[in-house]
Amino acid sequence: MHRNLWITFGFIIIVLALAVMLVIPKSPLWGQKVKALxxxxxxxxxxxxxxxxxxxxIDKIKDMNNLASVxxxxxxxxxxxxxxxxxxxxxxxxxxxxxxxxxxDAINKIGETYxxxxxxxxxxxxxxxxLSDYYDPAYQYPGFWKATDLSGRQLKGADITFSGGNDSASxxxxxxxxxxxxxxxxKFATLTKNNLQKRxxxxxxNKIVSAPTVQTEITNGEAVITGSKDVKEAQKLAxxxxxxxxxxxxxxxxxxxxxxxxxxxxxxxSMIAGIVGLVLIASFMIAYYxxxxxxAVLALIVYSIITMALYKLIPxxxxxxxxxxxxxxxxxxxxxxxxxxxRMREELALGKTLNLAIADGFKRxxxxxxxxxxxxxxxxxxxxxxxxxxxxxGFALTLGVGIIVSLFTxxxxxxxxxxxxxxxxxxxxxxx
Amino acid sequence: MVLxxxxxxxxxxxxxxDYKGGTVxxxxxTNPDKVAIVNSILKDQYSSGYQVKEGGNNTIVLRLPVxxxxxHVQFVQKVKVxxxxxxxxxxxxVGPTISNDLTNKSILAVILASIGIITYIAYAFRKxxxxxxxxxxxxxxxxxxxxxxxxxxxxxxxIGHFVPWMEVDALFVTALLxxxxxxxxxxxxxxxxxxENFIKNxxxxxxxxxxxxxxxxxxxxxxxxxxxxxxxxxxxxxxxxSVKHFVLTLIIGIFxxxxxxxxxxxxxxxxxxxxxx
Numbered sequence: 001m002h003r004n005l006w007i008t009f010g011f012i013i014i015v016l017a018l019a020v021m022l023v024i025p026k027s028p029l030w031g032q033k034v035k036a037l038x039x040x041x042x043x044x045x046x047x048x049x050x051x052x053x054x055x056x057x058i059d060k061i062k063d064m065n066n067l068a069s070v071x072x073x074x075x076x077x078x079x080x081x082x083x084x085x086x087x088x089x090x091x092x093x094x095x096x097x098x099x100x101x102x103x104x105d106a107i108n109k110i111g112e113t114y115x116x117x118x119x120x121x122x123x124x125x126x127x128x129x130x131l132s133d134y135y136d137p138a139y140q141y142p143g144f145w146k147a148t149d150l151s152g153r154q155l156k157g158a159d160i161t162f163s164g165g166n167d168s169a170s171x172x173x174x175x176x177x178x179x180x181x182x183x184x185x186x187k188f189a190t191l192t193k194n195n196l197q198k199r200x201x202x203x204x205x206n207k208i209v210s211a212p213t214v215q216t217e218i219t220n221g222e223a224v225i226t227g228s229k230d231v232k233e234a235q236k237l238a239x240x241x242x243x244x245x246x247x248x249x250x251x252x253x254x255x256x257x258x259x260x261x262x263x264x265x266x267x268x269x270s271m272i273a274g275i276v277g278l279v280l281i282a283s284f285m286i287a288y289y290x291x292x293x294x295x296a297v298l299a300l301i302v303y304s305i306i307t308m309a310l311y312k313l314i315p316x317x318x319x320x321x322x323x324x325x326x327x328x329x330x331x332x333x334x335x336x337x338x339x340x341x342x343r344m345r346e347e348l349a350l351g352k353t354l355n356l357a358i359a360d361g362f363k364r365x366x367x368x369x370x371x372x373x374x375x376x377x378x379x380x381x382x383x384x385x386x387x388x389x390x391x392x393x394g395f396a397l398t399l400g401v402g403i404i405v406s407l408f409t410x411x412x413x414x415x416x417x418x419x420x421x422x423x424x425x426x427x428x429x430x431x432x
Numbered sequence: 433m434v435l436x437x438x439x440x441x442x443x444x445x446x447x448x449x450d451y452k453g454g455t456v457x458x459x460x461x462t463n464p465d466k467v468a469i470v471n472s473i474l475k476d477q478y479s480s481g482y483q484v485k486e487g488g489n490n491t492i493v494l495r496l497p498v499x500x501x502x503x504h505v506q507f508v509q510k511v512k513v514x515x516x517x518x519x520x521x522x523x524x525x526v527g528p529t530i531s532n533d534l535t536n537k538s539i540l541a542v543i544l545a546s547i548g549i550i551t552y553i554a555y556a557f558r559k560x561x562x563x564x565x566x567x568x569x570x571x572x573x574x575x576x577x578x579x580x581x582x583x584x585x586x587x588x589x590x591i592g593h594f595v596p597w598m599e600v601d602a603l604f605v606t607a608l609l610x611x612x613x614x615x616x617x618x619x620x621x622x623x624x625x626x627x628e629n630f631i632k633n634x635x636x637x638x639x640x641x642x643x644x645x646x647x648x649x650x651x652x653x654x655x656x657x658x659x660x661x662x663x664x665x666x667x668x669x670x671x672x673x674s675v676k677h678f679v680l681t682l683i684i685g686i687f688x689x690x691x692x693x694x695x696x697x698x699x700x701x702x703x704x705x706x707x708x709x
Contacts, residue, residue: 049527051527089533103523104501104504104505107501108501252500252501253526253527254525254526254527255501255504255523255524255525256522256523256524256525257520257522257523257524258521258522259519259520259521259522262521262522266671266673266675269670269671270667270671270675272670273666273667273669273670273671274663274666274667276666276670277662277663277664277666277667278663280662280663280666281659281662281663284658284659284662285659288655320675321603321606321675321678324606324667324675324678324679324682327663327664327667328610328660328663328682330663331656331659331660331663332617334656334659334660335617335656335659335660338652338655338656338659339621339652339656342649342651342652342655346648364628367624368620368621368624368625371552371553371556371620371624372616372617372618372620372621373617374552374556375548375549375552375553375556375613375616375617375620376613376616376617378545378548378549378552379545379548379549379609379612379613379616380613382541382544382545382548383541383545383606383609386537386540386541386544392541392602392603392605392606395603395606395610396606399610399613
């Protein structure tokens with residue numbers, strides 16, 4: 001019995017040590033690598049919720065993934081640090097941009113629906129239209145253009161490659177190679193056959209990105225677009241083409257901006273509130289349950305450290321609602337100790353020895369602690385999966401993790417420490 | 433409970449944009465005429481359906497119908513012409529699709545959680561000795577929960593009538609669910625004692641057994657709620673403005689939850705049991 005207690009105690013110390021190394025930001029081990037994730041309401045930033053129009057979509061999951069990756073590309077170009085892009089439900093994409101300043105600009109760039117079409121040369125009499133350049137709207141391309149039935153939907157991908165020119169003196173030139181799917185291959189073959197030595201325009205949002213001249217009929221669905229001035233331009237063209245593959249329009253249906261100062265204030269206030277709350281609880285517990293209260297407070301500190309470490313590991317993004325969940329789980333952890341101590345008092349009142357009272361107190365209180373906490377965990381799980389939105393989910397996650405940890409600390413830690421003291425010469429110190 | 437229903441009916445709940453859709457803008461400016469300026473700009477655009485309220489620290493809170501990104505830009509441009517130090521603290525817009533989604537999900541969450549709790553209690557107390565039924569335990573716990581939630585919602589309706597920040601949003605549902613969790617905690621502790629005492633003295637009058645059980649768990653119930661309310665009070669007084677309504681809802685709910693687990697849940701089991709069926 002005594003030996004088992006020390007083994008458990010050693011285990012607790014090891015877990016605690018690991019947790020401390022995770023929590024302290026500058027610890028030599030993982031503290032630096034594993035960063036705490038803070039929600040937008042705490043650091044400031046913008047959350048955008050887009051809804052995709054999937055009515056035309058054939059493969060909805062693929063289109064949603066595509067849309068998400070197109071969003072990611074566009075956001076990366078904005079240079080926002082650590083954006084998160086997640087799909088929610090069947091047709092929503094939630095984008096979180098921490099610390100972004102020029103939001104409206106970002107929204108314009110992110111949300112644009114690119115319609116990519118291939119156009120052939122035409123005349124104004126035959127219904128052709130004049131188009132300007134994508135990069136320089138002031139420049140108007142010569143000639144008139146007419147849409148074909150080939151669009152970005154039939155495009156499988158665009159990549160930048162290098163082709164060495166025949167002239168060995170010239171450097172290898174960056175070109176953009178494109179690939180069509182089966183339907184696109186056939187359409188492209190017809191298109192190139194009909195337009196030999198004529199230009200085909202690649203048009204995004206009614207502006208010409210590029211208008212290469214068809215050199216030969218292409219039947220394998222693979223083509224290269226030459227004529228890019230440099231690598232950068234070729235890259236730009238390739239990414240425009242890739243974005244243009246996306247036929248799914250998305251609508252901005254929700255937006256939330258939190259100013260950086262507001263976020264920092266909230267973070268600071270919740271921290272202060274949490275610490276004040278903890279100190280108050282600790283004083284109450286010690287005043288009411290004496291030395292046992294001290295042990296409970298120690299267990300509570302162990303609890304807080306382990307929970308923090310888990311939040312970093314999982315990782316849990318801390319939001320205001322999440323912090324509220326954490327604080328509540330502290331309340332539930334203390335509840336377990338109160339239940340146990342009250343029970344110990346009763347057992348002692350029955351005239352049991354200290355050791356027995358501690359053991360029985362824990363045993364008897366355990367059913368209540370287990371039942372009440374399990375029902376809360378069930379609630380958390382249901383919340384986590386039904387309420388798909390941010391704050392409720394964060395709350396359920398932090399509360400759930402907190403309750404599980406509290407079952408360990410409030411029972412194992414308190415019990416081990418109390419029994420160790422009760423078995424030692426210092427047992428006269430224990431008061432409940 | 434009746435009072436709460438009346439309060440909800442009379443005052444209604446102050447629905448946040450989470451549930452009805454809309455836009456909330458909060459900005460800071462030292463311009464003394466900012467309320468009048470914003471009001472006149474909004475009047476041109478909307479005849480009604482908007483709200484301008486002054487907050488502390490030179491802030492103004494605007495509530496508008498859903499704005500698109502362009503409308504937001506236009507609005508800010510217009511305001512900036514007259515209020516040069518316009519500083520947007522927060523901007524929040526929720527389209528009707530999201531708000532419908534949220535409402536449905538919240539209702540679903542509450543129903544599912546209730547079913548989960550009844551089932552769990554019925555399972556956990558399946559060994560309750562004969563004349564008592566574990567399903568009655570579960571159902572009584574849920575009646576106690578409904579009692580807590582109704583009273584809390586009623587109180588929120590009354591407070592919301594007088595204070596603008598007492599809004600019903602996604603966090604409100606979270607608060608209700610937490611209250612539910614706590615109420616079940618309390619109820620289970622009392623039930624647990626009831627079961628234990630009942631097994632110990634099966635022939636004692638059930639009413640007496642219940643009374644004993646409630647008394648034995650009283651110190652725990654009160655101490656637990658006290659510690660939680662201590663933390664919540666410090667969150668309420670020191671924590672961020674954006675969770676104030678959430679924390680206050682929790683305080684009310686946990687206060688009544690403790691009361692109900694002491695006086696309501698066990699009492700229902702007793703009544704139910706005594707009624708010849």
